[in-house]
Amino acid sequence: MRSYTSNSNCQCPEGPWRKTWLGAMVLTLALLVGWEGTLRSLGHRPTVVDDKALWAAQRDRVYTDCCERAVVLLGDCRMQLGLVPSVLAKKFPGYRVVELAVQETSPVAALRDLAADENFNGIVVCALNARLLCKDMWDTQQPYVDYYHRKYSLNEKLNRFFSILVQRTFTIVHPQLRLDDLVVHLVKEGRLPSPYYIETHADRSRLADYSGVDLEAHRAYALGRANWLYTGRSLPSSVRWLEDAMEVEGWVKAIQARGGRVIFVQFPTTGANLRFDEFMFPKARYWDAFAAQTSALCLHFADVPELSGFDCPDTSHLDRTEAPRFTLELGKVLEDRGLLGAPQCMMASAPEAGREARCPCHSTAGARGKSAQCLHCAAGSARQSIHHKTALERS
Numbered sequence: 001m002r003s004y005t006s007n008s009n010c011q012c013p014e015g016p017w018r019k020t021w022l023g024a025m026v027l028t029l030a031l032l033v034g035w036e037g038t039l040r041s042l043g044h045r046p047t048v049v050d051d052k053a054l055w056a057a058q059r060d061r062v063y064t065d066c067c068e069r070a071v072v073l074l075g076d077c078r079m080q081l082g083l084v085p086s087v088l089a090k091k092f093p094g095y096r097v098v099e100l101a102v103q104e105t106s107p108v109a110a111l112r113d114l115a116a117d118e119n120f121n122g123i124v125v126c127a128l129n130a131r132l133l134c135k136d137m138w139d140t141q142q143p144y145v146d147y148y149h150r151k152y153s154l155n156e157k158l159n160r161f162f163s164i165l166v167q168r169t170f171t172i173v174h175p176q177l178r179l180d181d182l183v184v185h186l187v188k189e190g191r192l193p194s195p196y197y198i199e200t201h202a203d204r205s206r207l208a209d210y211s212g213v214d215l216e217a218h219r220a221y222a223l224g225r226a227n228w229l230y231t232g233r234s235l236p237s238s239v240r241w242l243e244d245a246m247e248v249e250g251w252v253k254a255i256q257a258r259g260g261r262v263i264f265v266q267f268p269t270t271g272a273n274l275r276f277d278e279f280m281f282p283k284a285r286y287w288d289a290f291a292a293q294t295s296a297l298c299l300h301f302a303d304v305p306e307l308s309g310f311d312c313p314d315t316s317h318l319d320r321t322e323a324p325r326f327t328l329e330l331g332k333v334l335e336d337r338g339l340l341g342a343p344q345c346m347m348a349s350a351p352e353a354g355r356e357a358r359c360p361c362h363s364t365a366g367a368r369g370k371s372a373q374c375l376h377c378a379a380g381s382a383r384q385s386i387h388h389k390t391a392l393e394r395s
Helices: 017-041 052-062 077-082 085-091 108-116 142-150 154-167 179-189 215-230 238-245 248-257 271-280 287-293 323-336 367-373 382-394
Strands: 069-074 095-099 123-127 198-200 206-208 261-266 297-300
Touching: 052 069, 052 095, 052 142, 052 154, 069 108, 077 123, 077 206, 077 323, 085 095, 085 323, 108 123, 108 142, 108 248, 215 271, 238 287, 248 261, 287 297
Parallel strands: 069 095, 069 123, 123 261, 261 297
Antiparallel strands: 198 206
């Protein structure tokens, strides 16, 4: 009896499989390109997903080489939307601008982390207000700090690197443009959604385009968010608040002791948001009291003519058309106070093995004679001398 369990003699029908697969790939590629073009023609832009891994990638950049200095931006969404790192870096060559602000959080945990980092001696520009200095907000950025120190591995770096390449290039991977969400929106509204008003870049900075949004709705949301943060909570008295806030001074001095600087900036707000903020935390009793006691430079937009007069369309954030100008004005204010300009050569070596900074003055043979040209190599402090000796030994 013939067995039918064996298929050794079975032959697959012949066909143009290679051409079929190639045709399918070409068709798929054409559809993707067409969809990408359609989204761009509607005004949608590529954007980078801002997550803990992207924050950690920026946190890793605070360690600079000789003759370059880090300017680290801390704060919340007002910093992300109001200050453009690329504009500041272009205006002040020799500075590496690092964006570490996180939306709807207090920067205290990140400031505390930099203060504890013996390898950091850069300039901190920290967007702050009285509410963010209340102690119940202090740990809101701690998950990002913990992720960087405990989970940010080489594998995470590589994954984030390639993700950035894709996200900054293609609109079709925008998180607001998922196909299922688009279908639902198309069914409900009869059209595709309007472009998302916030664009996130690979350096974690953001630009907000308020020209095509419902401003009344955005203003209501901004005021509602402020009301949620301020009311229904046990906020401290002005005396207790100042006592708590002055704990930050220890971290400020730790950074300053290594040659760094800390600048606290209250970004512009307008309209109902400004009035509500002044009602809850009067400037004279909170911000001014803190500024009078801290050794950090404190800049309140209302006190600095160059920083006042900016309009916030939603009463809380700057528009993409104003953010570059605000960046330049703040940069000029810091330059006038001797905080930006031609950077002195400083060292800030990364803590991991194999990433120690090396002074380029000793990177070539016979460069020892040139070392006097480098302020770092001129040995202005014991810490600089130690770094210099280490660089010489490894050259």
